[in-house]
Amino acid sequence: MKNILIAFMALLTLVSPATADEMQDWTGVWDTQWRGGGAVMDLHQDGKDVVGTYPGFEGVIEGRIDGTQLTGTWMDAAGEGVFTFVMSPDQQTFMGRFGTGEWWTGARTQIDMASAFFGELDMSSPERTLESFVRAGNKAGEGRSDRLGIVLPLLDFSANGEELTPYQRIDLTRLFFQIVDRLTFRIWELRPIGDITGETDYTVELTQAGSNLSYPVTFRAVDAGDERSGPAWRLVIPPEGEMRESLEELTAIHGGVVPHSRAHRELGSPRATMRTFIEYWDQAEKKNTELFLETMDLSRIPAAIRNEEGALLGEYLIEVLYRIGRPLRQEIPDNPERRGRYVHFLHPTGLVEIVPSEREDGSVQWQFSADTMDSARQLFMALEDMPLLGDKERARQPTTFFQLRNQVRGLHRDLLQETRAGVELWQWLALTLWLLMALPLGWVLTWGAAKVLRLQTHEDEHSLSAAVRFIWPLRLVFVAAIGLFAVQSLGLPQSVDIPLRVFFSVILSIIGGWLAYNFVDKINEFLELRATQDQILRSLATSIAKLAVIIGAILFLAEVLSIPYQGVIAGLGIGGLAVALAARSTLENLIGGLTLFADKPVEAGDFCQVGEHLGVIEGIGLRSVKLRSLDRTIITIPNAEFINLNIENLTRRDRILLRKTIGLRYETTPDQLRWVLTEIRILLLKHPMITPEPSRARFLGFGEHSVDIEIFAYVKTNDWNEFLAVQEDVFLRLIDIVEESGTGVAFPSVVNYLARDGGIDEESTERAEQIVRELRDGDALPFPNLGVKARKELRDQLDYPPKGSVDLESRGEKKG
Template sequence: MSGYSRRLLEAMACSVIVIAVLLALPAPVGASTSAPGPENATATQYFPPIRTDNPRQTLETFRYIADELDQLIADYGLEATSDERETYDRLNLLIDQAGALVDNSALPGGSRQQLTSATVIYLLDILGRVELPPLESIPGADAGDMPSSWLVPGTPIRIVRITEGPRESEYLFSARTHDDASRFLRGIDELPLRSRAGIDSWSEALSQITGPLIPASLVMDMPAPLKLRWLETPLWKILLVAVFYLLLGVSAFLLNRLGRPRHNRSPAGRHLASCLAPLWVLLLLGWLEPRLAYQLNISGAFLAMVSITIVATRYIAGAWLFWFATQALFERIAQPGADGTEKTNYQMILLLGRTVAVFGVFVILSTGAQAVGLPVLSIVAGLGVGGLAVALAIRPTLENLIAGIMLYLDHPVRVGDFCSFGDKFGTVENIGLRTIKLRGRDRTLITVPNAEFANMELVNWAVCDMMLITSTICLRYETSSDQLRYVLVKMREMFHAHPKIESESVRIRLAELGPSSLQINIRVYALTREWNEFFAIREDVFLRVKDIVYDSGARFALPAQALHVMRDAGDDEQLSESAERAVEGWRQSGRLPFPTLSPERLRELENSLDWPPHGSVSREWLEPQVSEPLSRDEGEQEVEVDEVRRRPQTS
């Protein structure tokens, strides 16, 4: 077993052990994961009756819960031990029930429970200091038409009727209570608090209470500086929470380092190893954090801060885990086959995986931002005219993304293909979400936006079934006709005999009588799709052509000029006179062939030349010759067949 495998197994074993320990810890009985409502009020002795039909019942219920909490504080006191877990759970449940009297619909979902508990503590401190009116003066069932809201005298606190939602028609402390109560409390905190337990502040008293596993004597023996409150929380609790998050971050970092491979592994394996750290964070937050919060009993503004941090950490870790898990899944789907060949749509699958990962991470982070109080989804939904500006800003990105998808669907090029685009050549290395990367012939990396690349004229050399060899050789004019025929015949024989040349389309022809040379055109196809082999084949046939030319006694024409100084002997007078007499005879007999030949003469001349030429091996019979296709008609090659007929010899 390799060292990396051992480290990975050790990490998994450690994770299993830690999870087992966390599962063995006692779960907080009194902890609630959602804001309780009247439906949570059962017949058990722990719950007071929750009635919210009118402002009087709501305030009366809250005062009853406050009296119960006051008595519990007196009973629990500073002499609490782990045997009084039941009393501690009842205290938490009473605070949760008091939270059912608060409209918390406007609070962020991720920290709603914690902020509701903080609102309850603010109300306990305010309503325990101000003078409350008699219950008979508060609108109740006997008040006839019930008001839509009622203001607690001397305070900014309102009890309002809920007009929509699952708690419609109930009277609850308004959604603004959290903000209004926290500001108002700072102005009246010098007023005495009515309490049978002798406490001066609910916020301070509840912040010093801890769970059953932390003895009250330990809290009392702590140094005075550690008992100082910051953000309505004792400093020693803040330090413990900071240590917890420090250990969480360090353990995630070490696990990430442990899961990082030190040698080459498959991409799917690397992505799976990167999932260990976020998975560890989620497990630790899911199991240890509620138990730690239960024992520490964090409250106040610091509780809201911790709640937001926990929610943000969970969603970030979830996005992290989703990103790498999605990448690992699609890498596994696109993994090359057992024979080592890549699947056809390898890059397309990876692009789809990255798109799904980006979209999923965006949704997770947006939901997390919404949970901590940032109205991201509302902003996105209400962009309106601003959406046009955003659309214009991301238009190039969308164009490149769509062009990249079209490149995968249309397959003009694939990864590994050698192609020409514009005036450049290169091998495709990667087709990404925004750009395509190609390795140039000079080994430079060329990056082209997908939209621009898709609009270029592309030549994909990798999909050629054969590769064209074309050239023109020039022979001297001193070359005789028979020498020229010999060269043509030997070249045709050589190309037809070559095992790497496609014989059906060999074309070797005397193409032109140039100004200074006899030009022979060579046009054949090499049976290869690989460039290095193509160059080797072309080199071989060119060397053979050179040997054929020199074996015939001919020579290549050189691009040179020669000045010949000679005495001109003039025209042949006899031949000139013969030509003139022939033309005069045509004129006298009325048979001068200008501007065109007569129809009778054309009929006489038709097929009268010797073809194939005299002495040709093909004279008696010429097999049909298949010419190279010059055009295509809807994907089918037209084959032109020249049927050669036997012609009578002319003397």
């Protein structure tokens, strides 16, 4: 395997460079960044040679491709040097270095320098110049100096000296934009009154919302080189020192600092809310919907459908804003201390306003009002025929509903005619069609699901039960789901949309909960038949799953019906103590069940001694353990009590102890006793069902009526019936040994002999004593233990079961 891997890696090493040379293409527009700045760079590749420019800094680069690398030289207003770029495997980004190790990274972008920036620079009037500057600054973003380089033709830097590098000009431009961005003004209101063609400079006072501060902005007329169009107007950039002083005054209302680039996400002003709303609508395709929905007051919409309905109303509002004219954010107040509502648009059918509301932590956030959201659809209908303004700025296309509506509009304008409840004709037709399709489709889907899950057959004697538990609930769930999808897709008015959504959602919560509850039982039955899961885990998981289904269905229903259950849940924190005390035994049993699952001292089917009870574990539940006793009765033991009992799991024994003390008559001679001990030890070694270690037979001592021998051995089985059979066999052989020795088993009783006692067998006694004398004379007396050689020779020599036993066949052996 290692050699194959090495060969494979070597093959990749040989193939990769050629593949990289064939596939890599540096041609395109790259959005690049370095420490403290960046630039939009346009690269063109010719073979292995690459040239490019980044006009924001009057920059030029030249390089040559070597594998995945592009190396060469750069030169701009700041100086010149060498660089190394390495393209990523997906050819969408690169990593680079220049200078003394400074980083330079880039990503492919769809920016078209000519159309996206230069085409917007309108210098025909002061207000157009300021609008072009602000729009470019808004696109650049705080701190993105590279994009601001595009607007340098709009600016007059003469107040800061003649010899300025592009970098210095961009820094001054960024500083000036930060000032303008702190102000609130309407572009239309900047139009000069009267003829200013003879003027060289034109100054307007721009104010800051929430303060008495104003800032003068000066425009300077220059020769545009076209007599028909008149002069071009540039913004005059004040000296740097004056701008910094002004910026310090203007940021006092924001705590003395320039708000960071993500401060608007806190929704602290009408401007921040409008900006966040538009930005996050553009990003909604990437699932960044939470903050987008937070910009709108959706409190009048049921919680269960709030996200879907809020997204739809948000799109209506976006369409309205594009028809009004997408606003510059500088035209909207950003005063964080403002408390009065901000009205952005008024119409006889509704309005667009942003109002403050208080958060739980006491801070203020601004949202589009509930009235605005209620009127969003009516506003869209009223403005629908208004041509779009600024549509080319869209980063996201309309959703499926609006695309569908546009197609309907293209078919016939009369299909958009409103009927009762504000529903358009095409929506009634589409909704009716959806519902008519839902019935047969629900039946077909249910039939397929029933076949796959084997929920019901015509021959099933429990078919009625299956129909009630699964078939009809599935049909209703499919029909409700199809209906809910239709309602979400058709963009119906709230007066129709919300009742239908609530109706279908209630069906899904109730019937879906019933269906899920029965499916839990179905899964439990499936696992129980196959016995593939731990019985304790299955029981606990089933109970917890059922409880979760019930709670989930109730909470979902509460969401649909707008029942304020949050307060009830919070109250459980206080009432939880009382509930815990009242249900203490139930909780103890639940915890006991979890402990049994974690510890697993027993399992279903184990034969156990539990306290004073002996029997087989039949079931382990969430509350109790069921044990079937030897009397065939069921004993139920609560989990909390069960885990505190002494539990002896007899099933898990690997062997069973055979321990017995036998007493021989006091007339037994020492040599007889030695012979008996020897024969018993030989018996234990020869027996194949007895473990050789640590089996033993020992002279234990002198009892009241006998000399005692203790037998200690383990039987190789964990089955009690087999153990009894082995024990029986050993005891019968012990009787033979005792009889052969000539002695007898002692009894703790008083015997009155009416006849003469025959005593012990003298012949057997002599024979036993003779054998012991021979062993002693031959230094083979097996005390205290048999020798190692003898133990090996004697091991497993007895037939067990004995010859002629019917048990031989069950052990797979032939009768001897």
